[in-house]
Amino acid sequence: MIEINQVSQVFQTSARQDHLALSDISLTIQDGxxxxxxxxxxxxxxxxxxxxxxxxRPTRGAAKMKGRAxxxxxxxRGPVFQEFALFPWKSVLGNVMYGPRQQGIKHAEAEAQSRALIEMVGLKGFEDFYPKELSGGMKQRVALARTLAYHPEVLxxxxxxxxxxxxxxxxxxxxxxxxxxxxxxxxxxxxxxxxxxxxxxxxxxxxxxxxxxxxxxxxxxxxxxxxxxxxxxxxxxxxxxxxxxxxxxxxxxxx
Amino acid sequence: MNGRAITSDLLLGMIPIVLLVALWQALVSFGYAPVTLLPPPGQVFSRMAQQLLSTTFQQEIAATLFRLFAGFSIATVLGVTIGLAAAVNPAVNAVVRPIVRVLAPLPKVALYPALLLLVGFGHQSKILLVTFDALFPILLATYYGASTVEQKLIWSAMAAGTPPREILFKVVLPAAAPSILTGCRIGLVISCIVVFLAEMITSTDGLGHALVTAARTFQAVDMFVPLITISLVGLILNGLLELVRSYLLRGFPEA
The missing domain is CATH 3.40.50.300 (P-loop containing nucleotide triphosphate hydrolases)
Incomplete structure (x- = not known):
């Protein structure tokens, strides 16, 4: 469960004025x-x-995940951004394997899991491609697979x-x-x-x-x-x- | 790029060089310059072929190459390290920024007399001068590249479990690689110029020294040989760096 309690966010504009971006947001999101x-x-x-x-970090208020701030x-919590944010120096497989490797999963196992995920998002055969060689839709599939690869509870x-x-x-x-x-x-x-x-x-x-x-x-x-x-x-x-x-x-x- | 495109680019690139040599030959043939002062290209090239086989001349090349490599390598290590540190650490940036602003526009060759007095006529003074001159373009390019890394790449890595202290090497450095290598390219060209210049000013060996010695004794042919040699050295080194670059940046769209 995610709880957002009275969160407000103030940004400083380039003119050094305060801009209130979020005002007093409270929201609870149930698991699943x-x-x-x-x-x-x-x-x-x-x-x-x-x-x-x-x-x-919110200016005021707090967000909690499973009761912890x-x-x-x-x-x-795995993000997927509009800009894809894939690592350009890594292949499709390298991108997807990044998370599992960071989680300390052995290379062979991480590779096997990642290959399965790449297949699941419909990109079998593109493992060795670089992001620049893919269309926008394919890039976003890779980004989704990269995030799913470290098994976040929340997307x-x-x-x-x-x-x-x-x-x-x-x-x-x-x-x-x-x-x-x-x-x-x-x-x-x-x-x-x-x-x-x-x-x-x-x-x-x-x-x-x-x-x-x-x-x-x-x-x-x-x-x-x-x-x-x-x-x-x-x-x-x-x-x-x-x-x-x-x-x-x-x-x-x-x- | 396919093979045919590379070949046609290469042929196009040869045109101005061929024209330059033709102009040179014309100046001599039509008597605009006396042959004793401006020898015809054919004579220079045959002398060069002869010189490239002589041990003395090879030693001159070796001396110049050693200084060039040493200076360029030190500049690369220092430039990348300082540039990265300044980009990620505001305190380092506060220290580095003013000193770079003061030193970057300084004509480094003005330090050469002082270097000669301090470290002597040997390799060190030339290496140091090359280092000083090649350092700033590499440092500035690294700083620029590392401070403009897309925020969402860093976020993606952090969400995948990369600890903040590892972000520098896992994301910032590879993401800044295109800028860094552009800086290195500029630094390499500068290194070629500066090592030659330093040897021309004060040296007991090296290509620059060979040129000055020939000029002082009115041996026009021998004067042109080191000149062409250093530009060939520059051409070859740049080609090698380009190979390294296209390998390292194989995933980046602009490479």
Missing amino acids: AFVSILGPSGCGKSTLLYIVGGFV ITGPGPD LMDEPFGALDAHTRTRLQNDLLNIWERDRKTVLFVTHSVEEAVFLSDKVVMMTRSPGRIREIIEIDLPRPRRRTELLLDPRYQKYIVEIERMFDDSGEGE
């Missing part, structure tokens, strides 16, 4: 839940994810499909759900796409524009496993989308 944080750009949703990741990054996904074209994005969403169905890790998923949030999540946390506050938490009560083609015809799915888009329009005025 797929939770999306949805909001207009600049609402601090990524910052909230970085706080849970331990990459950023988060003080830094750890392999129990922290920061607009992971935001840099991909619509077709690739849809495929990766389906694949992510398939992978998630197997072991139901807790996922915290930041996005600005309403459809993506509703399609993937158990819960959508709507945020307001700067300063970021929680505006509403919407439970998405749709059956799993979810099939995109079925959902698109499902009136409940359509209703969620319309409802959230309306809220989005209110909070995103001027955008």
Whole structure:
């Protein structure tokens, strides 16, 4: 379980003024839940994810994981970034093996696990490629495999499909759900796409524009496993989308 | 790049060199310069072929190469170490930054008389001068590369379980490799120039010394041989460094 208690984040702007990015956020995320944080750009949703990741210290308040205060990054929380952030000097296999090796797993075993993961994300045959030789969608598959390789309890996904074209994005969403169905890790998923949030999540946390506050938490009560083609015809799915888009329009005025 | 493209690039690159030699030959043939002062290229090249086989001349080359390598290697080790330390440690940066700003624009050759007095006419004074001159481009390039490493690469490694003290060698150094190697390339060219210059000013051996001695005794042919030799040495060393570079940076998009 992840608990975020009254977290606020203040940044100094280049003009040396304080900018309130997050204001008084409290949120509890149950184990095994797929939770999306949805909001207009600049609402601090990524910052909230970085706080849970331990990459950023909140100005006020605290985040806890399993009752213990988060003080830094750890392999129990695995990030996947929009920019992929793959190590350019390592091959696909080298990238995926990085985590297990850091965890002290023997080379041969780490390699075997990593090869299996690369196959699972659909990149069998690309083990020796370098990231620069892959398309955006393939890079993000590698990044996902690299993170899954050290078995985090929570996946922290920061607009992971935001840099991909619509077709690739849809495929990766389906694949992510398939992978998630197997072991139901807790996922915290930041996005600005309403459809993506509703399609993937158990819960959508709507945020307001700067300063970021929680505006509403919407439970998405749709059956799993979810099939995109079925959902698109499902009136409940359509209703969620319309409802959230309306809220989005209110909070995103001027955008 | 494929083989044909490399060959055609090489051929294109030969054009200006061939033109330069043609211009040289023309200056001599049409009597713009007396043959005693500007010998024709053919004469210089045949003398060079002859010299390359003589032990005395080989010893001159060896002396120059040794100084060049020693100075360049020390500069690389120091430059990379100081540059990395300054990039990751604000206290080191506070100490290094002012001294680099003061020393970097200084014409290092002005230190040479003092070096001669301090460490003598032998190898040390030349090596030190090469070190001083090659140090700053390597240091600055390393500093720049190491301080602009993408934050999310570091976060990805930390989340995978890399302790903060290992981030320097596991992420910052490899991520900064393209900048560092660019700095080394500049440092190598400078090393070639400076070692020759130092030998021209005061030395008892080396290619620079050979040139000055020939010039003082009006042996025009012997004057041009060391000149062409040092540029060939530079060409070969740069080619070797380029091989190392393309191997080390095989995963990087810009290499």
